[in-house]
Amino acid sequence: MTLTHEDSITHTDTPLDVGRVREGFPILHTQRKGKPLVYLDNAATTQKPQCVIDAVSRYYESQNSNVHRGIHYLSERATEVFEGAREKVRRFINANSVSEIIYTRGTTESINLAANSYGRSNVGPGDEVLITHMEHHSNIVPWQVLCEEKGATLRVVPISDEGELDMAAFDQLLSDRTKIVAVTHVSNALGTVNPVREIIRKAHAAGVPVLVDGAQAAPHMRIDVQELDCDFYAFSGHKMFGPTGIGILYGKEHLLEAMPPYQCGGDMILSVSFEKTIYNKLPYKFEAGTPNIAGAAGLGAAVDYLQTVGMDRIQAYEQELLSYGVEALSGMEGIRFVGTARDKAGVISFHLDDIHPHDIGQLLDEEGVAIRAGHHCAQPTMKRFGLAATSRASFAFYNLKEEFDALAEALRKAREVFA
Ligand code: C6P
Numbered sequence: 001m002t003l004t005h006e007d008s009i010t011h012t013d014t015p016l017d018v019g020r021v022r023e024g025f026p027i028l029h030t031q032r033k034g035k036p037l038v039y040l041d042n043a044a045t046t047q048k049p050q051c052v053i054d055a056v057s058r059y060y061e062s063q064n065s066n067v068h069r070g071i072h073y074l075s076e077r078a079t080e081v082f083e084g085a086r087e088k089v090r091r092f093i094n095a096n097s098v099s100e101i102i103y104t105r106g107t108t109e110s111i112n113l114a115a116n117s118y119g120r121s122n123v124g125p126g127d128e129v130l131i132t133h134m135e136h137h138s139n140i141v142p143w144q145v146l147c148e149e150k151g152a153t154l155r156v157v158p159i160s161d162e163g164e165l166d167m168a169a170f171d172q173l174l175s176d177r178t179k180i181v182a183v184t185h186v187s188n189a190l191g192t193v194n195p196v197r198e199i200i201r202k203a204h205a206a207g208v209p210v211l212v213d214g215a216q217a218a219p220h221m222r223i224d225v226q227e228l229d230c231d232f233y234a235f236s237g238h239k240m241f242g243p244t245g246i247g248i249l250y251g252k253e254h255l256l257e258a259m260p261p262y263q264c265g266g267d268m269i270l271s272v273s274f275e276k277t278i279y280n281k282l283p284y285k286f287e288a289g290t291p292n293i294a295g296a297a298g299l300g301a302a303v304d305y306l307q308t309v310g311m312d313r314i315q316a317y318e319q320e321l322l323s324y325g326v327e328a329l330s331g332m333e334g335i336r337f338v339g340t341a342r343d344k345a346g347v348i349s350f351h352l353d354d355i356h357p358h359d360i361g362q363l364l365d366e367e368g369v370a371i372r373a374g375h376h377c378a379q380p381t382m383k384r385f386g387l388a389a390t391s392r393a394s395f396a397f398y399n400l401k402e403e404f405d406a407l408a409e410a411l412r413k414a415r416e417v418f419a
Contacts, residue, residue: 016059016309016317022398024049032368038403041370043188043216043347043394045238048298051243054187055301059294067293068284078394082293086283087302089248092303093233094224099253099282103291106247107215108138110234111182113249114211114287115142117259118232119180125151128177130208132165132194133189133384135167138379143182152179159384163190163339170199174403181210183219189378189390190339191322191347193217200229206354215239220318220345224312225250237295241396246295247288256282263288315398318346321395325404334410338390349376349390349406352411355418357391363417364391365412369403 022028025248027047030037039047059081065074067082086098095101104110119142123129129143133156140154147154155173158166165183174181183201186193200210209231214223218235225233232255239245251259261268261279265288270278279285306314329335334353352360361373372392375382382388393407 007363008033015256016313016397018317018398018400019413022311022400023161024051025398026050026053028398033366035266035406038369038406040268040393040395040403040407041372041401042219042396042399043239043376044372044390045244046219046241046396047398048241048243048302049305050303052298056298057292059297063297064293066290081300085296085303088300088303092223092307093178093218093248093250094226095168096248097253098224100250100256102226102249102251102256102283102286103245103296104234104249105245105292106238107136107213107234108236108247109210110232110247110249111213111349112142113262113388114182114232114234114251115146117286118209118251118255119143119146119261120150121258121260123147123150123152123179126177127152127179128155129153130155130170130173130178131183132161132183133159134163134165134185134192134194134378134381135182136188136213136215137379138215139182139184139211140380143180153177156380157183159192159381162341163187163192164341165192165194165199167198169193171202173207176206178203178206178208178376180306181208182213183210184213184215186214186220186345186347187339187378187381188216188347188394189376189381189392190341190349191344191394192339192341193221193343195343195346196230197228204229219306221315231255235381236301237302240302241293241305242339243292243298246292246299248299248336253282256286259286261285261288265289267291309397316347317397318395321399321401321404322346322348325393325395325407328401328404329411332415334415335411338385338387346396347392347394349392351387351390353418355414359390359418360391360411360414363414364407365409367406367413369407369410371407 063077065078067079093413210230212230214235219240233250238244268288337349357373
């Protein structure tokens with residue numbers, strides 16, 4: 001049976017027709033050196049389906065105004081789109097209330113908000129913040145700065161040679177000095193899926209809240225913040241097929257209520273006098289200034305799209321892709337995988353002979369294959385594996401198995417060049 005584009009997207013009980021899915025992503029039709037571009041840099045940012053591009057255009061064409069301020073037609077339309085998208089995101093991660101969905105610029109700002117607001121009011125001298133050895137710089141530096149300011153200590157859960165968390169060490173490091181645990185759901189450098197449910201359960205048993213960096217999880221799996229029971233969950237729109245410059249901090253309502261504002265200005269206030277300012281209610285208390293309304297419109301369209309395709313279907317297909325990709329590369333002489341955890345998503349990082357990853361990246365680009373080469377903003381992780389950088393192929397549900405064949409072929413050519 002041939003699936004129509006509609007069928008392949010909407011019928012979640014049928015296998016994903018990836019060819020049809022790709023038709024909805026204009027940029028995936030790009031030709032490079034006379035061949036279809038192979039885009040394997042999805043952990044850096046994902047491509048956008050036409051419906052997201054349309055939502056952003058539609059916003060500027062027919063809905064553009066400022067939100068929450070005007071009483072005129074366009075302002076009401078803009079506010080509807082903006083708040084409608086918030087409700088879509090709430091549903092997407094199954095938060096209890098839209099009060100718990102804070103718009104930010106992305107994961108980085110979400111974590112900075114939590115560290116500056118929650119952290120500053122709850123971490124003091126002698127306290128500890130517990131992170132892991134596989135964090136992105138965005139989930140290290142804000143906590144490090146906080147610890148320096150407060151006279152607290154940053155503790156780090158070690159990882160194994162496979163790139164899995166040492167949970168026995170986690171148990172030992174979690175103590176009555178720990179004031180917050182901040183952990184990535186999926187490592188951008190290794191692809192490891194961390195046992196966040198177990199981490200949250202253990203941390204809560206010790207009375208410690210948990211922030212989960214979901215930047216690399218939200219595009220690949222169903223997220224249910226109530227089921228996870230996380231206290232904060234941070235993610236970026238652009239890594240989940242939405243626009244850049246928009247992201248989310250989910251926070252449990254009672255925690256957000258007790259937290260002071262992060263940035264101050266318009267929209268986050270109820271009233272201002274020179275004597276005293278009364279803050280707005282949630283979530284607006286954390287949204288100072290004119291927000292990224294077009295970004296929210298695009299993010300709303302992206303989560304609608306993902307829910308239509310079905311996160312479970314995406315996850316199942318991507319597991320097939322992962323096995324295929326590892327298989328396609330593992331026959332290659334001189335390859336060393338970096339990150340071989342049992343549970344992985346979205347990322348295959350590797351080193352090839354002693355060729356510098358930047359050289360690999362450039363040679364692959366010549367073959368029309370886009371990967372990322374570098375430290376992936378995870379320098380401590382690189383150091384743990386004795387490397388300065390890796391080559392990283394990162395995929396999404398629109399990638400094809402043949403694209404891993406193209407990657408393997410391009411890598412063979414790269415080896416020949418350096419032989
Ligand atoms: N990782 C990568 O190529 P922003 O830039 O705020 O959208 O996301 C930051 C971030 C936080 N946590 C994790 C786990 C991430 O992977 C990222 C972004 C990109 O791997 C850019 S360095």
